[in-house]
Amino acid sequence: MHVLILGGTTEARALAGLLHGEVRVTSSLAGRVASPRLPAGEVRIGGFGGVDGLVEWLAGHAVDAVIDATHPFAERISFNAARAAATAHVPLLALRRPGWVPGEGDDWRSVASLEEAARALDGFGDRVFLTTGRMGLAAFAACPQWFLVRSVDAPDVPMPARAEVLLDRGPFSLDGEREILARHRIDVVVTKDSGGAATAPKLTAAREAGLPVVVVRRPPVPSGVPVAATPEEAAAWVASC
Incomplete structure (x- = not known):
């Protein structure tokens, strides 16, 4: 077979x-x-x-x-x-x-696309942790916020004008995600509903820090x-x- x-x-x-x-x-x-x-x-x-x-x-x-x-x-x-x-x-x-399911204390905003996620960022502060991978960054290219872009490989252009790239591959630890949010003074997290345990610690870290999470539905x-x-x-x- x-x-x-x-x-x-x-x-x-x-x-x-x-x-x-x-x-x-x-x-x-x-x-x-x-x-x-x-x-x-x-x-x-x-x-x-x-x-x-x-x-x-x-x-x-x-x-x-x-x-x-x-x-x-x-x-x-x-x-x-x-x-x-x-x-x-x-x-x-x-x-x-x-997929991931929000729990008590989570502040999630569900959106249908990366473009909708970009529009949803207004009012959440200036510093965004963008964890949607290197594909599709063009949806955020016109956003005025500062972005921490995490991906496995170097991202393609266009991408946000104000951005720092963090090349890393999961699984990620909770302590590591806490440190990233604190060190970069993150105001909001953006992610796709990928599910699984490898990248879920960022959701726990965001909940602990009281941060909103914009989640793109699969x-x-x-x-x-x-x-x-x-x-x-x-x-x-x-x-x-």
Whole structure:
């Protein structure tokens, strides 16, 4: 059996480790990170050339099942995977870690997009901790606030005119997030609802500091695609195929 895993997320790597040795596993990484953490099994890096290219790859490599374990905000890849799997008549599962849920004491402002997040910053102060990654910074390019931009690789332009870049990769510690908020005198945090524990400490640190958090809602999984919340659930789905 040949399983194609789309994505280089923590969950994708864990799933590849669970399946490796049981079935043939190929993990496909987008190539947006310069030095990705490689999973067990076979690895390919780069796009497929859209829906048609993915359909051709599935047929040419005799793929029996596809698992979309991409980042929750990789909307286009998920859409292409759903169309390609349906066209090729290959079963598809989405592996999505649960989103974050606000708790007592949290001051979250939910928005639908990065552009809406940029508009929501007015009135929250001048110093923003922007943790949405290096893609999409153009949405904040016209904002007058000062930004601390955290990303794994150097961000693209355009980006905010007043900004400092912090290159770092999770998981992050609570003490480290507390120190960042205090040292940079942060007034508001902006994040995507990526879910998971690796980047969640910033939310706890913001709550402790009484800071508002602007949270960009994740896009929905394509209609009709079943969803697993953990690598173990996804591995069980593969076993049932």
